[in-house]
Amino acid sequence: MRKGDAVADFDFAEAMDILHRTPAVLDEWLRGLSDEWVMQDEGPETFSPYDVVGHLVHGEKADWIGRARIILEEGEGRTFDPFDRFAMYEESKGKTLPDLLDEFAALRAENLVALEAMELTGEELDRTGTHPELGTVTLSQLLATWTVHDLSHIAQIARVMAKQYKDEAGPWREYIPLLDR
Amino acid sequence: MRKGDAVADFDFAEAMDILHRTPAVLDEWLRGLSDEWVMQDEGPETFSPYDVVGHLVHGEKADWIGRARIILEEGEGRTFDPFDRFAMYEESKGKTLPDLLDEFAALRAENLVALEAMELTGEELDRTGTHPELGTVTLSQLLATWTVHDLSHIAQIARVMAKQYKDEAGPWREYIPLLDR
Numbered sequence: 001m002r003k004g005d006a007v008a009d010f011d012f013a014e015a016m017d018i019l020h021r022t023p024a025v026l027d028e029w030l031r032g033l034s035d036e037w038v039m040q041d042e043g044p045e046t047f048s049p050y051d052v053v054g055h056l057v058h059g060e061k062a063d064w065i066g067r068a069r070i071i072l073e074e075g076e077g078r079t080f081d082p083f084d085r086f087a088m089y090e091e092s093k094g095k096t097l098p099d100l101l102d103e104f105a106a107l108r109a110e111n112l113v114a115l116e117a118m119e120l121t122g123e124e125l126d127r128t129g130t131h132p133e134l135g136t137v138t139l140s141q142l143l144a145t146w147t148v149h150d151l152s153h154i155a156q157i158a159r160v161m162a163k164q165y166k167d168e169a170g171p172w173r174e175y176i177p178l179l180d181r
Numbered sequence: 182m183r184k185g186d187a188v189a190d191f192d193f194a195e196a197m198d199i200l201h202r203t204p205a206v207l208d209e210w211l212r213g214l215s216d217e218w219v220m221q222d223e224g225p226e227t228f229s230p231y232d233v234v235g236h237l238v239h240g241e242k243a244d245w246i247g248r249a250r251i252i253l254e255e256g257e258g259r260t261f262d263p264f265d266r267f268a269m270y271e272e273s274k275g276k277t278l279p280d281l282l283d284e285f286a287a288l289r290a291e292n293l294v295a296l297e298a299m300e301l302t303g304e305e306l307d308r309t310g311t312h313p314e315l316g317t318v319t320l321s322q323l324l325a326t327w328t329v330h331d332l333s334h335i336a337q338i339a340r341v342m343a344k345q346y347k348d349e350a351g352p353w354r355e356y357i358p359l360l361d362r
Contacts, residue, residue, distance in 0.1 A: 141351035
């Protein structure tokens with residue numbers, strides 16, 4: 001394989017390819033793992049792997065696709081509703097991790113069907129909306145961020161689980177910067 | 182689900198549960214992704230997702246299980262051979278990412294069968310070996326590190342791919358620390 005060109009510039013199909021995969025990746029990784037792995041976080045107001053999946057579920061309901069529709073239908077005049085990063089602390093109550101993985105997979109599939117059905121043109125990808133804190137953003141920036149948000153939370157899950165073996169790794173700890181991040 | 186106790190203290194079964202899953206996680210995530218996603222790295226002497234999978238393959242051949250055997254059979258008297266972190270730059274040549282994913286899955290499965298067949302006791306997990314740079318290490322530290330090493334490279338793959346959208350995310354970049362790590 002050759003060293004590829006950078007993805008550089010937002011490419012809708014490339015982004016979709018990541019967005020489609022995340023539910024199955026999380027499922028292979030987390031379903032059936034013990035609570036010891038999935039319920040630990042990094043301290044107050046941080047996320048356990050279980051919290052992350054709940055947070056992703058909330059994003060499918062309250063964030064990405066809804067904001068895409070606002071940009072396309074209402075433009076900059078209608079500021080996005082603020083997104084509650086901690087909504088899952090309440091919303092996940094009573095749900096198991098397998099429940100959340102199922103819910104995430106179903107919502108993500110549904111949202112990507114809706115997104116693909118929009119058949120977005122380059123002109124539409126450049127349309128703008130108003131973020132409550134960040135100001136003007138484009139639809140392509142929203143979709144790129146959705147993609148990066150998945151990847152960022154995968155990295156977070158890996159870090160949170162790895163840290164459980166911070167001491168257990170003994171002297172090897174110094175070779176693994178993730179353990180002290 | 183309750184907030185779990187920390188994994189705290191090395192638990193063989195817990196570690197195995199992560200080690201068993203990594204090949205399928207990487208397969209769901211990376212097989213069939215475009216070169217644009219999998220062949221980019223972070224600069225000289227850094228790893229692309231493709232490089233990471235090659236590095237994991239090399240670890241299955243030259244690192245973990247071999248060192249476990251040295252600890253059990255020869256103890257501290259026989260210093261481990263140094264591990265070449267960059268061996269995959271040569272070793273992966275001519276192989277596709279799907280080749281490497283297949284190879285990793287096969288080697289990992291084989292190594293975990295061998296590891297389980299050792300039926301390690303607590304006394305054996307406490308046995309020691311000599312790392313060429315780190316000095317005395319225990320078998321349980323080796324196995325914890327193997328586990329953490331998987332998780333660390335999953336986080337790395339997520340980071341490397343996410344960085345491709347550093348600019349594409351626009352103003353959202355400031356919300357995603359991973360993009361500037």
